[in-house]
Amino acid sequence: MTSLTLRTPAKINPVLEVLGPRPDGYHELRLVFQAVALYDELAFEKTAEGVALEIPESPVPLAADDSNLVVKAARLFLREVGKARGGVRIRLRKKIPLAAGLGGGSSDAAATLRGLDELFQTHAAPGKLLDLAARLGSDVPFFLYGGTGLGEGRGEKITPWEEGFEFHLVLVKPAAGLSTPAVYRSGKACFTRGDRAGDFRRILRQEDLRGVADHLFNGLEPAAQFLLPETTELKESLLKAGALGALVSGSGPTVFGLAEDAAQARRIADCLEGDGRTVVATKAVSTGIQILKDLS
Ligand code: C5P
Numbered sequence: 001m002t003s004l005t006l007r008t009p010a011k012i013n014p015v016l017e018v019l020g021p022r023p024d025g026y027h028e029l030r031l032v033f034q035a036v037a038l039y040d041e042l043a044f045e046k047t048a049e050g051v052a053l054e055i056p057e058s059p060v061p062l063a064a065d066d067s068n069l070v071v072k073a074a075r076l077f078l079r080e081v082g083k084a085r086g087g088v089r090i091r092l093r094k095k096i097p098l099a100a101g102l103g104g105g106s107s108d109a110a111a112t113l114r115g116l117d118e119l120f121q122t123h124a125a126p127g128k129l130l131d132l133a134a135r136l137g138s139d140v141p142f143f144l145y146g147g148t149g150l151g152e153g154r155g156e157k158i159t160p161w162e163e164g165f166e167f168h169l170v171l172v173k174p175a176a177g178l179s180t181p182a183v184y185r186s187g188k189a190c191f192t193r194g195d196r197a198g199d200f201r202r203i204l205r206q207e208d209l210r211g212v213a214d215h216l217f218n219g220l221e222p223a224a225q226f227l228l229p230e231t232t233e234l235k236e237s238l239l240k241a242g243a244l245g246a247l248v249s250g251s252g253p254t255v256f257g258l259a260e261d262a263a264q265a266r267r268i269a270d271c272l273e274g275d276g277r278t279v280v281a282t283k284a285v286s287t288g289i290q291i292l293k294d295l296s
Contacts, residue, residue: 002046004119005292007039008111008143009285010102012169012249012256014212015200017192018219026138026154027184030194032201033103033142033149034164037282038171040108041093041292042070044115049087051075058094069105069136073112076132085120097278099177101224101250103143109136110143111289118291130158139250146288148204150197163204167212168265168283172238173254174230175276183251188223213245213258224252231255234272241271 011033019028051074053064065071074088090112096104110133117124126144133140134156141156142149148164151157183189196217203211225232231248234255238246242264243257259265265281272279 001119001121001294003044004115004294005041005043006111006115006289007041007292008107008289009035009146009287010038010096010104010107010171011035011139011142012102012171012254013218014216014247015196016218016220016250017194017196018189019194020191022154027189028153029138029151029155030197031151031155032197033139033151033158035143035146035148035285035288036102036169036171037285038096038102038280040096040104040111042108042111042115043091044119045089046119047087047089051078051087052089054089054091055094056091062094062098069109070112073109073132073136074116076136077113077116080132081122081124081128082116082120085122088116088119090115097173097254099179100173100254100278101178101248101252102171102173102254103139103250106137106139107143109133109140114144114289118294143288147286148284150201161201161204163201164284164286165204165207166283166285167209168259168262168281170238170243170257170259170265170268170272171249171254171278171280171282172234172257172272173278174228174234176228176230176253178224178228178251178253180251182227183220183223186223186226188226190219190222192217192219209258209260210244216245216247216258218247218249220251221248224248228253234277237272238268241268243268
């Protein structure tokens with residue numbers, strides 16, 4: 001294979017519980033990941049050596065250097081799995097907003113690991129890719145599964161769930177971003193016992209959209225609202241526009257609202273447009289990274 005194109009989804013966290021701080025500086029979490037139908041696209045092409053990243057049409061300045069998680073993922077893969085297989089040129093088309101709480105960078109990193117494993121036909125054991133993913137970031141392993149899953153530990157220990165259904169939602173990302181470490185460090189996170197995910201799984205099994213709305217919970221939400229009060233306003237606006245429930249996604253600042261169906265999601269999205277926000281009507285999906293085309 002000489003080239004390969006993948007697409008990789010964004011995520012929301014309908015349940016995110018922070019159990020408490022850990023000695024290693026992270027926080028112990030118990031959270032639900034849900035993939036949503038908003039995708040970044042990555043094209044990989046073999047080269048003689050090295051890692052080159054291009055980000056055409058990037059909506060905002062985005063480093064294409066070693067600080068980019070895609071470059072880190074590619075270097076880590078080539079060092080540990082694809083030794084002496086040559087290099088790679090990666091073109092990244094960003095659709096998932098940055099610093100948004102939607103896992104875009106993590107998703108791109110996971111897609112890079114999967115893409116290089118395909119491109120070089122290295123057939124890495126799933127456990128090896130998961131290990132590399134966890135070293136790149138707490139959210140990265142989830143994207144090797146996609147769909148719906150439970151995250152534990154720092155969020156990197158994933159149990160995929162069969163449960164999950166195609167509910168519709170609206171994502172609203174304010175113009176400003178939020179830094180994940182700043183959200184955790186704010187002292188405003190709410191610590192809970194971690195017993196909400198079990199109930200949530202039962203609700204998913206019943207495909208109970210109102211139950212989903214009633215059980216949304218994010219222990220990082222007070223921290224995101226403290227650092228960026230606009231997130232509180234956006235949540236109120238989503239509910240006023242008819243969303244069944246609304247919540248800050250991950251460490252924010254994106255707020256998502258649940259909708260009855262695709263038409264209502266579009267109507268709610270229209271109400272939230274403006275002020276430099278990114279507004280997307282989308283839906284939960286059961287898939288993860290997908291191959292769009294390969295040229296052998
Ligand atoms: O794992 P990742 O690099 O994405 O984490 C970014 C930062 O978010 C960490 O350095 C830490 O400050 C915070 N974090 C945390 N607890 C977690 C995940 C992330 O405190 N479970």
